[in-house]
Amino acid sequence: MQAKTNALSQGFIRCDDCGFLVKTGNHSLSCPRCNSHLHARHPHSLQRTSALLFSSFLLYIPANIFPIMTVNQFGAGDPHTIAGGIVELIDSGMIPIGLLVLVASILVPSSKLIGIGLLLLCTHFRWQINARRWTVMYRIIAFVGRWSMLDIFMISILVDLVNFGEVQIIAGPAATAFAAVVILTMFAAENFDPRLLWDNQKNL
Amino acid sequence: MNDFIEPPYEATDTAVNKNRELPLIWLLPICALLVSAWLIYKTVSEKGPEITISFLSADGLEIDKTKIKYLDVEIGKVSDIVINKDLKTISVTAQMDKESRVYLTNNTQFWVVKPQIGLAGVSGLGTLMSGAYIAIKPEEGEKERHFKGLNKPPVLETNAQGKKFILETTNLGSMGPGTQINFHGIAVGQVLEYALAKDADNIKLTVFVNAPYDQFIRTNTRFWIDSGIDLSAGADGFKLRTGPLAALLGGGIAFRASSDDKTADIAPENTPFQLFDDYDQSTQVIYQRTVKVVMYFSESVRGLTVGAPVLLRGIPVGRVTDINLEIDGKTAEILIPVVVEVEPDRIIVMNKQANMTVKDNIVHLIEKGLRAQLQTGSLLTGQLFVALDIFPQSKVEFHQNDTGYQEFPTTPNSMSHIVDSAQAIMDKISKLPLEAMTTEINKTLASLQSTSKAATKTLVTADGTLGSADKTLQSADKAMNSAQKVLTTLEPGSTTQYELNQLLQELTQTASSVRQLTDYLEEHPDSLIRGKKEK
Numbered sequence: 001m002q003a004k005t006n007a008l009s010q011g012f013i014r015c016d017d018c019g020f021l022v023k024t025g026n027h028s029l030s031c032p033r034c035n036s037h038l039h040a041r042h043p044h045s046l047q048r049t050s051a052l053l054f055s056s057f058l059l060y061i062p063a064n065i066f067p068i069m070t071v072n073q074f075g076a077g078d079p080h081t082i083a084g085g086i087v088e089l090i091d092s093g094m095i096p097i098g099l100l101v102l103v104a105s106i107l108v109p110s111s112k113l114i115g116i117g118l119l120l121l122c123t124h125f126r127w128q129i130n131a132r133r134w135t136v137m138y139r140i141i142a143f144v145g146r147w148s149m150l151d152i153f154m155i156s157i158l159v160d161l162v163n164f165g166e167v168q169i170i171a172g173p174a175a176t177a178f179a180a181v182v183i184l185t186m187f188a189a190e191n192f193d194p195r196l197l198w199d200n201q202k203n204l
Numbered sequence: 205m206n207d208f209i210e211p212p213y214e215a216t217d218t219a220v221n222k223n224r225e226l227p228l229i230w231l232l233p234i235c236a237l238l239v240s241a242w243l244i245y246k247t248v249s250e251k252g253p254e255i256t257i258s259f260l261s262a263d264g265l266e267i268d269k270t271k272i273k274y275l276d277v278e279i280g281k282v283s284d285i286v287i288n289k290d291l292k293t294i295s296v297t298a299q300m301d302k303e304s305r306v307y308l309t310n311n312t313q314f315w316v317v318k319p320q321i322g323l324a325g326v327s328g329l330g331t332l333m334s335g336a337y338i339a340i341k342p343e344e345g346e347k348e349r350h351f352k353g354l355n356k357p358p359v360l361e362t363n364a365q366g367k368k369f370i371l372e373t374t375n376l377g378s379m380g381p382g383t384q385i386n387f388h389g390i391a392v393g394q395v396l397e398y399a400l401a402k403d404a405d406n407i408k409l410t411v412f413v414n415a416p417y418d419q420f421i422r423t424n425t426r427f428w429i430d431s432g433i434d435l436s437a438g439a440d441g442f443k444l445r446t447g448p449l450a451a452l453l454g455g456g457i458a459f460r461a462s463s464d465d466k467t468a469d470i471a472p473e474n475t476p477f478q479l480f481d482d483y484d485q486s487t488q489v490i491y492q493r494t495v496k497v498v499m500y501f502s503e504s505v506r507g508l509t510v511g512a513p514v515l516l517r518g519i520p521v522g523r524v525t526d527i528n529l530e531i532d533g534k535t536a537e538i539l540i541p542v543v544v545e546v547e548p549d550r551i552i553v554m555n556k557q558a559n560m561t562v563k564d565n566i567v568h569l570i571e572k573g574l575r576a577q578l579q580t581g582s583l584l585t586g587q588l589f590v591a592l593d594i595f596p597q598s599k600v601e602f603h604q605n606d607t608g609y610q611e612f613p614t615t616p617n618s619m620s621h622i623v624d625s626a627q628a629i630m631d632k633i634s635k636l637p638l639e640a641m642t643t644e645i646n647k648t649l650a651s652l653q654s655t656s657k658a659a660t661k662t663l664v665t666a667d668g669t670l671g672s673a674d675k676t677l678q679s680a681d682k683a684m685n686s687a688q689k690v691l692t693t694l695e696p697g698s699t700t701q702y703e704l705n706q707l708l709q710e711l712t713q714t715a716s717s718v719r720q721l722t723d724y725l726e727e728h729p730d731s732l733i734r735g736k737k738e739k
Contacts, residue, residue: 001550047229051232052233054233058237058240059236061240062243177239
């Protein structure tokens with residue numbers, strides 16, 4: 001493959017808003033056609049992504065060690081952490097639901113964190129990788145982001161629905177942290193520019 | 205291929221640049237770090253001490269479910285249960301609240317609360333729903349983190365206000381820890397524990413009376429076993445006392461204050477009291493000073509029991525404490541020595557003689573003719589009691605006495621006197637020659653028949669004599685006239701006639717009341733014994 005595999009290497013910057021191609025030699029940083037700011041790549045993509053990733057990682061700790069919800073039965077509270085809830089679900093025979101929760105609230109967020117972390121490391125250290133595969137990974141991460149809000153939705157629905165007399169469900173501090181993790185990882189994925197994966201590849 | 209190393213845009217435009225132009229975004233991880241750190245710090249700082257409690261079994265205990273509560277406030281939670289190395293006990297690890305640090309001392313007690321159905325009610329019913337919990341009774345002491353759990357709740361589950369007292373009884377019966385103590389029917393306390401006294405002659409019950417009722421336990425307070433039904437038959441019919449239902453089933457103790465006591469007489473903690481077997485016993489005055497005497501009876505003492513009263517002219521002065529049987533090896537005479545406990549303080553002595561002891565007094569009374577006698581207390585039950593009275597005619601007989609008590613002379617029962625004399629009469633009747641008498645009577649009747657025949661003959665001859673009766677009639681006429689005069693005195697309105705009338709009326713009234721009595725007796729023959737029923 002030649003080096004002229006993208007717009008930038010051929011001396012062009014594509015306007016994100018109107019698709020206008022601008023010569024890089026031109027140092028005005030706005031698009032002559034639509035006057036929007038021009039960036040060859042997402043500005044500060046790595047910094048933003050890594051900051052967001054770091055925050056979500058920090059919040060991921062309390063999200064897993066604190067109770068995500070408390071089931072109040074006959075006045076006796078029974079707080080559950082995410083892992084504890086899964087174990088309880090599987091113990092009580094609700095294996096599919098248990099697995100669903102396991103996937104949605106542990107596997108997905110943690111693999112997202114690891115995945116974005118890998119993407120960042122890869123771009124930062126200019127690893128020579130199969131950029132196509134990594135892009136697929138990026139797409140999966142970006143797509144899956146919103147779906148790990150599943151159990152947050154579940155809790156919020158339960159809190160409203162299950163409120164008859166003796167049984168109450170109260171969201172715990174971990175629910176907030178977990179929601180924050182999901183949102184932050186979504187932003188992190190959003191801020192990551194997959195083109196950076198391709199920029200450093202010498203073997204294209 | 206090597207143009208990657210120095211592409212023209214590399215330094216300016218690609219995002220892979222190292223200059224920090226956007227430090228604001230880094231506030232986010234700092235915030236996240238602060239939030240997480242604060243959350244973690246908060247939980248760690250709120251985390252109290254971790255303790256272990258050993259129990260005999262983990263029945264009802266669940267990891268992460270079982271709570272540790274004091275006064276129904278949750279102060280901890282079971283985090284782990286393991287079997288100890290001795291394979292006999294289990295060890296519960298519990299995560300306590302921070303505040304509980306203060307009262308986890310070497311005197312603190314733990315026990316498992318489960319639903320219990322007792323006679324005094326149901327306790328711990330809430331644990332049916334919430335599962336068992338571990339209760340704690342905090343005490344002051346030295347810091348301790350490893351505890352030995354109790355197998356049953358401690359005698360006092362909370363640090364309630366009140367006093368402990370000791371009750372002494374000879375029979376535990378159905379009483380035990382938890383037995384209610386009633387004061388005028390209010391449950392004011394309970395039995396905590398019981399223990400056999402060192403000399404094993406009585407049982408000491410430790411009881412707890414809650415404030416403010418503990419102030420009614422004073423010097424003369426009486427405790428008695430209020431075990432439900434108390435049926436007693438007396439001369440005035442049957443008496444039935446019942447206690448509260450719980451006491452009916454599980455036994456109970458009641459006490460009452462005495463009006464003689466002032467507030468100054470409030471008993472201090474751990475004062476011993478006697479526990480009477482029933483209400484009646486508790487009402488009797490206890491006399492500390494008793495004199496034991498022995499009485500030898502020769503007649504049957506069937507119906508005399510230990511505890512039977514000794515009455516001096518109907519007033520109780522003591523009771524029977526012992527009944528034995530003696531046979532004289534030499535004379536083969538059967539004697540029954542009855543030991544009697546007399547309380548001389550019951551008798552108020554007038555003109556006290558300074559140098560007279562109780563024994564001297566007894567001797568003095570015996571000289572005056574005071575004797576003991578067995579009398580029937582109740583014809584229904586045939587119970588006997590010892591009656592003391594003055595029988596000046598009776599002789600004093602003393603027997604060989606090995607009991608060590610002073611002997612008190614006895615006299616046979618008047619009833620047995622009557623029986624003896626009736627026996628003598630019956631003997632005389634049975635000795636009468638009845639058969640000879642009937643033949644004599646037959647002969648007499650035959651001679652009477654011949655006599656009547658002779659009488660008819662006499663009547664025939666009397667016919668002749670009737671003629672001479674005319675004269676007699678005339679003289680009778682005169683007699684009638686004089687009788688007329690007499691009758692005028694009996695005219696209506698005359699006093700004699702009035703009195704006769706009165707007499708007749710009284711007689712008819714008497715007759716009717718006798719008829720009523722017989723009718724009533726026919727309907728209620730039992731009234732002869734019990735008296736007339738109150739309508």
